[in-house]
Amino acid sequence: DTAVSQTPKYLVTQMGNDKSIKCEQNLGHDTMYWYKQDSKKFLKIMFSYNNKELIINETVPNRFSPKSPDKAHLNLHINSLELGDSAVYFCASSRLYEQYFGPGTRLTVT
Amino acid sequence: AQKITQTQPGMFVQEKEAVTLDCTYDTSDPSYGLFWYKQPSSGEMIFLIYQGSYDQQNATEGRYSLNFQKARKSANLVISASQLGDSAMYFCAMLVYGGSNYKLTFGKGTLLTVNP
Numbered sequence: 001d002t003a004v005s006q007t008p009k010y011l012v013t014q015m016g017n018d019k020s021i022k023c024e025q026n027l028g029h030d031t032m033y034w035y036k037q038d039s040k041k042f043l044k045i046m047f048s049y050n051n052k053e054l055i056i057n058e059t060v061p062n063r064f065s066p067k068s069p070d071k072a073h074l075n076l077h078i079n080s081l082e083l084g085d086s087a088v089y090f091c092a093s094s095r096l097y098e099q100y101f102g103p104g105t106r107l108t109v110t
Numbered sequence: 111a112q113k114i115t116q117t118q119p120g121m122f123v124q125e126k127e128a129v130t131l132d133c134t135y136d137t138s139d140p141s142y143g144l145f146w147y148k149q150p151s152s153g154e155m156i157f158l159i160y161q162g163s164y165d166q167q168n169a170t171e172g173r174y175s176l177n178f179q180k181a182r183k184s185a186n187l188v189i190s191a192s193q194l195g196d197s198a199m200y201f202c203a204m205l206v207y208g209g210s211n212y213k214l215t216f217g218k219g220t221l222l223t224v225n226p
Contacts, residue, residue, distance in 0.1 A: 033214075041149075041199060043216040056213055090155060097143045097162075097205055099214060101155035 023091030032074035116217035133202030
């Protein structure tokens, strides 16, 4: 069984479109995260939710909106996609300190 | 603010030899954790090892050990008996505890290549 899953794995879209990435964890964890890994492999946190409540919101354009319908899901919706949004987006979950990462979603904006 | 520094963009090691990947950190918080993650070319993030700031002994997990020097604020990863499958990107990360806030701050990574 996959602990943290993301869909889709690859996403190619044009500038200006709106897209969503879904994340689900079956570990029973309370906290979920979205990270962005840029073309230079640098990983940076974007958002964190604890029990469906937003607790971390780094300096991210408001075109990015996370939504947590329940503790097991944290989706990322992106409006008006830009070329600079091309990256790998990782979802992660944790109970205490160890964070389990999903396989990543490679987003390419053309 | 927390900061992680990995000064080695790339490292090479011969198969079966040991290698040390450097990591220094900066935080004013007394309670924190240090992590190493491995990212192979397939892209997934694999947790390797964890060291808490109050742990008295260095963490070990199989062939991985963390050389924790608190006064120097360093948390180097030592991989013993390198294998070809160890070729990957390695990230050092720090987590500062603050209630429910478990934000990981990552270094820029070190690309390790194991030569046969």
